[in-house]
Amino acid sequence: AQTVTQSQPEMSVQEAETVTLSCTYDTSESDYYLFWYKQPPSRQMILVIRQEAYKQQNATENRFSVNFQKAAKSFSLKISDSQLGDAAMYFCGEGTYKYIFGTGTRLKVLA
Amino acid sequence: DAGVIQSPRHEVTEMGQEVTLRCKPISGHDYLFWYRQTMMRGLELLIYFNNNVPIDDSGMPEDRFSAKMPNASFSTLKIQPSEPRDSAVYFCASSLGPRDLEGYTFGSGTRLTVV
Numbered sequence: 001a002q003t004v005t006q007s008q009p010e011m012s013v014q015e016a017e018t019v020t021l022s023c024t025y026d027t028s029e030s031d032y033y034l035f036w037y038k039q040p041p042s043r044q045m046i047l048v049i050r051q052e053a054y055k056q057q058n059a060t061e062n063r064f065s066v067n068f069q070k071a072a073k074s075f076s077l078k079i080s081d082s083q084l085g086d087a088a089m090y091f092c093g094e095g096t097y098k099y100i101f102g103t104g105t106r107l108k109v110l111a
Numbered sequence: 112d113a114g115v116i117q118s119p120r121h122e123v124t125e126m127g128q129e130v131t132l133r134c135k136p137i138s139g140h141d142y143l144f145w146y147r148q149t150m151m152r153g154l155e156l157l158i159y160f161n162n163n164v165p166i167d168d169s170g171m172p173e174d175r176f177s178a179k180m181p182n183a184s185f186s187t188l189k190i191q192p193s194e195p196r197d198s199a200v201y202f203c204a205s206s207l208g209p210r211d212l213e214g215y216t217f218g219s220g221t222r223l224t225v226v
Contacts, residue, residue, distance in 0.1 A: 006153075035214050047213065050214055098166075099156070099215065102153055
């Protein structure tokens, strides 16, 4: 069965600092994808970063990068140089045809 | 494309009433998904369709919930009768499939309140 666990309900980071959000998952699939989505107060779901499980190289998108540990089934998100606009709920997801998401981590950015 | 369009944005209804949520996916997307978001459970997948055919409805909580996709450009999620515990934000999403580099495109969601 697919499961995704985000063990940090809430995190805080000082503006311009770096923060890491944790995510672990379980799947029986050999070929799958991992995602981080951002949900600001507007409620819109925005794709932050995507990782193919067969790729060893960690995905990066500007200030966002992941640490993908396939054997450990871990997929953490690192946000560098945090900005006030990064404040949001972040969801980790896993899947192939259907995505399963965790319960989310609320990130607060302190000025 | 205008993206995934959901209506209504907000819905308040009384317990026992029928509620219908609507979704128009992005043209050309073969997959359509319905999710429910609550504080306690996060984002739960309710059901998904491929080429208008329901593939997996194992997340539908009860028989009170039903979903249809009569054509490639329209889907509905119906709750009958509604209960206060159905209060949540319901999202519709669409995609090209597993290899869609854009992942899912989500609608803006419908906030349902059952009083």
